[in-house]
Amino acid sequence: MGVKTQGAGPVTLTRGAFAHAGSSLGLKTGDWRVTRPVHLHRASPCHNACPAGENPQAYLALVEEDPHAAWESLVSANPLPAVTGRVCHHPCEIECNRGKFDEPVAIHAIERFLGDRAIEHGWDYPVGKPASDAPEVAVVGAGPAGLSAAYHLSRRGYLVTLFEAASEPGGLLRGAIPPYRLPRPVVEREIERLLSIGIRFEPNRRLGRDMILADLEKSFRAVFLAPGAERGREWSVGGVVPRDLRNGLELLQEWLSIGSLPKYQRVAIIGGGNTSVDLARVLKFNGVPEVHVISFRTRPGPGVSPDEAMPALAREIRQAIEEGVMIDDCRGVTRLILRGEQVVGVEMVHMKELPQRDGTRKPVAFEGTETVLHVDHVIPAIGEEVEPFGMEAVLGAHQFFPVDAEGQVQGHRGIFAGGDARLGGGTVSDAVGDGRRAAEAIDRYIRGVAAAAQAAPASIGIGELNLNYFDHAPRAGIIFLAPEKRNAETEIEAPLGAGEVARESERCFSCGECMACDNCWTLCPDNAVLKTTEMASDGSHYLFDYDYCKGCGLCAHECPVGFIAMVDEP
Amino acid sequence: MAADEKKSLFELRRTQPAFRGLEAGHLACQGCGQALGARLVTEAAGPDVIVANATGCLEVFTTAWPRTAWRVPWMHSLFENAPAIASGIEAGLKAQGRLAKVVAMGGDGGTFDIGLQALSGMLERNHNVLYVCFDNEAYMNTGIQRSSSTPHAAATTTSPSGTERMGKRHLKKDLLSIIAAHHIPYAATATVAYPSDLRKKVRRGLEIEGAAFLLVHSPCPLGWGHDGALTIEVARLAVETGVFPVLEMERGDVVAVMQIRKVRPVSDYLKLQARFSHLFKESPEARVELEHLQALADHHIEVYGLRGTSPDPRDSEGADTVRRGGLRWA
Ligand SMILES: Cc1cc2nc3c(=O)[nH]c(=O)nc-3n(C[C@H](O)[C@H](O)[C@H](O)COP(=O)(O)OP(=O)(O)OC[C@H]3O[C@@H](n4cnc5c(N)ncnc54)[C@H](O)[C@@H]3O)c2cc1C
Ligand SMILES: Cc1ncc(C[n+]2csc(CCOP(=O)(O)OP(=O)(O)O)c2C)c(N)n1
Ligand code: SF4
Ligand code: SF4
Ligand SMILES: [Mg+2]
Numbered sequence: 001m002g003v004k005t006q007g008a009g010p011v012t013l014t015r016g017a018f019a020h021a022g023s024s025l026g027l028k029t030g031d032w033r034v035t036r037p038v039h040l041h042r043a044s045p046c047h048n049a050c051p052a053g054e055n056p057q058a059y060l061a062l063v064e065e066d067p068h069a070a071w072e073s074l075v076s077a078n079p080l081p082a083v084t085g086r087v088c089h090h091p092c093e094i095e096c097n098r099g100k101f102d103e104p105v106a107i108h109a110i111e112r113f114l115g116d117r118a119i120e121h122g123w124d125y126p127v128g129k130p131a132s133d134a135p136e137v138a139v140v141g142a143g144p145a146g147l148s149a150a151y152h153l154s155r156r157g158y159l160v161t162l163f164e165a166a167s168e169p170g171g172l173l174r175g176a177i178p179p180y181r182l183p184r185p186v187v188e189r190e191i192e193r194l195l196s197i198g199i200r201f202e203p204n205r206r207l208g209r210d211m212i213l214a215d216l217e218k219s220f221r222a223v224f225l226a227p228g229a230e231r232g233r234e235w236s237v238g239g240v241v242p243r244d245l246r247n248g249l250e251l252l253q254e255w256l257s258i259g260s261l262p263k264y265q266r267v268a269i270i271g272g273g274n275t276s277v278d279l280a281r282v283l284k285f286n287g288v289p290e291v292h293v294i295s296f297r298t299r300p301g302p303g304v305s306p307d308e309a310m311p312a313l314a315r316e317i318r319q320a321i322e323e324g325v326m327i328d329d330c331r332g333v334t335r336l337i338l339r340g341e342q343v344v345g346v347e348m349v350h351m352k353e354l355p356q357r358d359g360t361r362k363p364v365a366f367e368g369t370e371t372v373l374h375v376d377h378v379i380p381a382i383g384e385e386v387e388p389f390g391m392e393a394v395l396g397a398h399q400f401f402p403v404d405a406e407g408q409v410q411g412h413r414g415i416f417a418g419g420d421a422r423l424g425g426g427t428v429s430d431a432v433g434d435g436r437r438a439a440e441a442i443d444r445y446i447r448g449v450a451a452a453a454q455a456a457p458a459s460i461g462i463g464e465l466n467l468n469y470f471d472h473a474p475r476a477g478i479i480f481l482a483p484e485k486r487n488a489e490t491e492i493e494a495p496l497g498a499g500e501v502a503r504e505s506e507r508c509f510s511c512g513e514c515m516a517c518d519n520c521w522t523l524c525p526d527n528a529v530l531k532t533t534e535m536a537s538d539g540s541h542y543l544f545d546y547d548y549c550k551g552c553g554l555c556a557h558e559c560p561v562g563f564i565a566m567v568d569e570p
Numbered sequence: 571m572a573a574d575e576k577k578s579l580f581e582l583r584r585t586q587p588a589f590r591g592l593e594a595g596h597l598a599c600q601g602c603g604q605a606l607g608a609r610l611v612t613e614a615a616g617p618d619v620i621v622a623n624a625t626g627c628l629e630v631f632t633t634a635w636p637r638t639a640w641r642v643p644w645m646h647s648l649f650e651n652a653p654a655i656a657s658g659i660e661a662g663l664k665a666q667g668r669l670a671k672v673v674a675m676g677g678d679g680g681t682f683d684i685g686l687q688a689l690s691g692m693l694e695r696n697h698n699v700l701y702v703c704f705d706n707e708a709y710m711n712t713g714i715q716r717s718s719s720t721p722h723a724a725a726t727t728t729s730p731s732g733t734e735r736m737g738k739r740h741l742k743k744d745l746l747s748i749i750a751a752h753h754i755p756y757a758a759t760a761t762v763a764y765p766s767d768l769r770k771k772v773r774r775g776l777e778i779e780g781a782a783f784l785l786v787h788s789p790c791p792l793g794w795g796h797d798g799a800l801t802i803e804v805a806r807l808a809v810e811t812g813v814f815p816v817l818e819m820e821r822g823d824v825v826a827v828m829q830i831r832k833v834r835p836v837s838d839y840l841k842l843q844a845r846f847s848h849l850f851k852e853s854p855e856a857r858v859e860l861e862h863l864q865a866l867a868d869h870h871i872e873v874y875g876l877r878g879t880s881p882d883p884r885d886s887e888g889a890d891t892v893r894r895g896g897l898r899w900a
Binding site: 024025121522526531535545547 | 597
């Protein structure tokens, strides 16, 4: 065996021979390797599930140590966390891997905590002032879609003018979602700070009334249309309409703006969405003795798929029931029972939405299951469509803007649309996501670059985590106002305190991202994982020393979060 | 890789936040449990520690002459006399009035079999030494021969499975009872699957005045026939099935056990390892041996009271579960 000793050439060592002891570091065992460990960022399910594009994993990792950094991470996608933390349906929590272990992380409560913290401390959005000669973009409608687009365009350095028909910004956040789940000061203070980043806000300016689209196309490099869906759909039962028919959204908006409601005794609200359930609760809070919500869909619950369930938020339906609202689910209205033009009842029938031959789903009524419900008013709350006035040129015969994957209105270069005004979506977080995607597309459009075709990476499944390293821990107990103490003005859901937020954030599995647990560093039999905060450039705290790593794969197997993958040696 | 980056990697090695007692470049197999165990023991004991090491894989793979992976004073011994050497080191230090911790290390062959007499002497004389046995359940270094620690029904080169026998005919020696009979101040078992528990026991064994004994269950991918990536998984399953009880004894009495919250069937542990693969072929004999191994694990659970739901069922003090922002591996 030839061994190099100090100062000497290779010598053959015999028994009793002498050599200076050397460190085993001289033996580069890395050449045994056939596969090597690499750090691999994987998308977490919560991130992929968020319609607004948030990465909860990232801000959950930061919130305990540095709430401000956590908030900045959050608002890199969603500028309205105090709002969405309260009203989003939280698909992140539905997909959360932790939900398959014990209970999902209460992401929404932490999102809300960060949003509220920012309001309380007046944190500035991380946006620089745009250059005075920056390209100009017009945004129409200051609901969540328009606000998000304006914000993300500003972040990209554009000068944004935001036109709003109403005197104040917010859209349905201000105009329709009731204060018991979205207090007005929260909406106002979050939006006020958002607008102050340098967005030119022009209230009382309605497209179609105060200006026309062609003018905007002339003065701006691109236009984002986010007028929401304002026009109530026509409603009748077999052509019959009661004389004093009022639309649900209209009633809700009226109550919010002037605080009054018609006097009802027994009401049936038709439709299973948020407008229906919110109006039902507002009526209840205002003393209406009997309020029914009629929907051909099922109430949400375990085993009910989202397309079978009533579209209103599950939590809101649960609370409405607690407050005494009657939910007549799987029912349709077949006949209005009138005395003159006054409603005295409705005939209901059992219904279920079932797949049809052509692949669509349609509600089917089951003959012989008719019942009569005695009510003095029916209120349709069956959804809205885009008010076409002023937008006919791009809307055509559609009820919603037909947009491509980029958010650009089909056949109209430079005009983008999103939020409730496009088909699909219909939630605040969808609107926020639309605004961000449109801002990115507008940026590419103005700079004349094509979108990079890239499929969203699949999220990391629970099977790719090593659950041996996680203990069961109950989800933070969120306190709701008792049903008898509720009213239309007081927020029902209590916030989590900083301690509870810290504890809850620790429940996050950190799916697909290093959580600095030290497992690889501790468990490598070859001491080939080195710990460093400075030198690890991939967001982890560790480096593989490939001079010594033998490629056993133990670190990859024991990584709790699936951040290490074994790949073939190049 | 650029030269300066290499240099900085080298420096990084020297500035790790914890003492790393066993350096890279040793020649253990991929995923060796013993290599990990030895590093964990040394870093919990060191740097002011002297190690006496019986021959076996550990001695061979760490000291490819003229190099050494040890970053502490280390002395090679024969297969059978590491406890005697450690006793001598301790006595010599005492005579010189010097203070240093002394740890003896050996494999299961060196401990359960050939070194048992020397170990018994060391314990009986109550030397202030921590003896650590890395139990990989066979003579691995010489080619996987059965030892008295090899589990019942495991196949080795000298206890093969075939038409006559299903692997080793005899039982694994109950070494703990022998240790207990010496009435020493502290004895414990640990496993590479629970590093903080292991380190805690090393520190405790060294703190206590007098002889201490630690048995470390250390999977051997080569000898047990499992993927090197699964070393920790296998070690963990040994605990979760009751095959390897993790406990502490003082003066021969069991004073603490790592409880098992959800006991898993012993086949979960066995089926990952080729040394038990003959037990998964359809035959009445295989069935009998599987049931036998299950009964042995059940027996452990019963006599040591392993079933339990303390807040940290896996660990008597501080579980090896991860939480953000904390120094978990104490
Ligand atoms: C009662 C109710 C409860 C809801 N609850 C929830 C909930 O809990 N969670 C959830 O995610 N979603 C909920 N939604 C849905 C959510 O409010 C909408 O999806 C979201 O507000 C859509 O945002 P947007 O920006 O597209 O439209 P909008 O919020 O409707 O904003 C559109 C804005 O454009 C302005 N505008 C319209 N036309 C013009 C024009 N021609 N020129 C200039 N400005 C114009 C409007 O004045 C308005 O300010 C609820 C809706 C209702 C009605
Ligand atoms: C007296 C004597 N007999 C046999 C040997 C050969 N020998 C060296 S190591 C070893 C086996 C070691 O087994 P174990 O102690 O279990 O350690 P492992 O290699 O399994 O880690 C044997 C038999 C020896 N060195 N000395
Ligand atoms: S455990 Fe954490 S990272 Fe994983 S899905 Fe849930 S919130 Fe996201
Ligand atoms: S034979 Fe087993 S104990 Fe020896 S170095 Fe290989 S894995 Fe480790
Ligand atoms: Mg051995």
